[in-house]
Amino acid sequence: MNQDVVFMNEVPSLWRQEVWHALSVHLPIVTLLLSTVFCILWLVTNTSNQSFFKKSTVVMLIIGVIGAWISIYSGEFAYDMAVRKICDPQVLKDHMYWAYFAAYTYSGGLAALIIFEFFITKSLVKYLLILILIAGLGALLYSGHLGASLVYNQGAGTYRPSGDCSEFVE
Amino acid sequence: MKKLMLSLLLGSLVFFSSCGDENKDTTVVDSGTYTGVAETVNADEKEIYVRTDDDKLIELYMTDSTEMMMNGKKVMFDKVEKGQKVKVTVEKKGKKNVPMSVMLMEKDMKKDDMKKDDMKKDDMEDKEMNDKNDKM
Numbered sequence: 001m002n003q004d005v006v007f008m009n010e011v012p013s014l015w016r017q018e019v020w021h022a023l024s025v026h027l028p029i030v031t032l033l034l035s036t037v038f039c040i041l042w043l044v045t046n047t048s049n050q051s052f053f054k055k056s057t058v059v060m061l062i063i064g065v066i067g068a069w070i071s072i073y074s075g076e077f078a079y080d081m082a083v084r085k086i087c088d089p090q091v092l093k094d095h096m097y098w099a100y101f102a103a104y105t106y107s108g109g110l111a112a113l114i115i116f117e118f119f120i121t122k123s124l125v126k127y128l129l130i131l132i133l134i135a136g137l138g139a140l141l142y143s144g145h146l147g148a149s150l151v152y153n154q155g156a157g158t159y160r161p162s163g164d165c166s167e168f169v170e
Numbered sequence: 171m172k173k174l175m176l177s178l179l180l181g182s183l184v185f186f187s188s189c190g191d192e193n194k195d196t197t198v199v200d201s202g203t204y205t206g207v208a209e210t211v212n213a214d215e216k217e218i219y220v221r222t223d224d225d226k227l228i229e230l231y232m233t234d235s236t237e238m239m240m241n242g243k244k245v246m247f248d249k250v251e252k253g254q255k256v257k258v259t260v261e262k263k264g265k266k267n268v269p270m271s272v273m274l275m276e277k278d279m280k281k282d283d284m285k286k287d288d289m290k291k292d293d294m295e296d297k298e299m300n301d302k303n304d305k306m
Contacts, residue, residue, distance in 0.1 A: 080215055084231050087264025 009167040011159065018157035021071060021078040025147070028067030032106050032140055035060035036133040043130055058113065061133075065110050068103040075099060078157055086154040091146055098143035105136035194219060196229040198267055203259045204228065205275075211252050218250060218272070220258055230258065230269040240274040249274060 035057050042053035079096065083089050109132040116125040150156040161167065194210075196219070206222035216232040232238070238245050250256070255275040260267040 083215075084233055087266065089229075089266050 009162045011161075011167050017074075018078040018081045021074040022151075022157065024067065024074045025071040028064045028071055029140065029144055031060045031067060032064035032102070033137060035064050035106070035109075036137040039130050039133050043126065061106065061110050061113060065103070065106050068099075068106060072099060072103050082150065082156040086150065086156050088154065091150055091154070092156065095143055095146035095150060098139045098146065102136050102139035102143055105132055105139055109133045109136055194227060194229070197226040198262060198265055199226060199228055199260065201260060201262045203257060205255070205257045208250055208252060208254045208256050211250050213248065216247050218256075220256055228258070228260065228267055230260065230267060230272070232269060232272070236269045237271040238274070239271065245274065 038053045038056040038060060042050055042057055045053060075096065079092065083092055086092060109129055112125060112129040112132055116129060151158060199222070204220070204222045204226075206220045206228075208218045209221040209227065210219040212218070218230050218232075220228045220230060222228060232247055238247060238249070240249055250272070257273040257275060258269055259271045260269050262268075
């Protein structure tokens with residue numbers, strides 16, 4: 001065997017750009033999902049608990065929307081690298097489309113909440129808010145499903161160790 | 171309120187209908203060489219959409235191994251222009267096309283070549299005429 005053609009693999013840094021997306025995306029998934037749940041509970045529960053669920057909706061929605069746009073930003077970086085490595089780029093494009101859809105929908109939900117809080121306190125706005133958040137949740141779950149299929153079926157953003165795992169031996 | 175809801179709805183419709191180049195109706199072609207025109211050039215992502223002569227739209231992301239050539243020389247991606255004629259050799263991998271080489275054809279190359287040929291012919295004719303005159 002020619003020694004010149006033996007290449008030593010190196011385990012790449014966990015701070016590489018495509019990993020920032022995985023780092024930033026999970027918090028908004030949880031908080032946005034919870035914002036929808038709390039909003040429904042705000043609507044259906046009795047008056048003594050309404051204040052708690054309303055506050056929870058506001059907090060989750062604000063954290064979620066900010067986090068969603070941060071993860072969209074990090075996703076744009078990851079896109080460049082992932083699209084060249086995966087076998088079916090259409091899944092990545094759909095993932096991106098539905099992620100944008102969810103981010104815009106939840107941002108619209110936050111706008112509706114602000115309108116409800118400060119301008120129009122009619123219950124119609126509250127029902128509209130719930131509809132927006134449910135639509136956002138659908139997009140969020142579908143986008144998450146596509147994201148999972150990108151990672152677990154196509155290995156997007158992941159490092160594939162060598163057959164003998166030599167790079168892990170110190 | 172109705173106006174607000176309507177404008178929100180219309181705004182979101184306009185946004186989602188214009189949602190990027192990523193969802194163009196592209197085709198994954200068989201491995202081979204194709205000629206066509208660079209319909210869209212995305213410099214940030216080093217990506218081109220090529221409309222082939224048989225009207226298929228191929229999406230190509232340049233990789234480290236993609237050779238980009240012009241006049242027999244290697245060139246950088248920034249030489250590609252929208253509307254430029256290209257000859258691409260692609261490999262079909264899964265549900266995507268990977269560009270192996272992209273040859274940039276010079277604009278109006280045929281006309282330039284024809285002009286050069288005409289000039290050569292004129293020179294030859296002048297030489298022949300001069301030779302004949304010398305002999306006379």
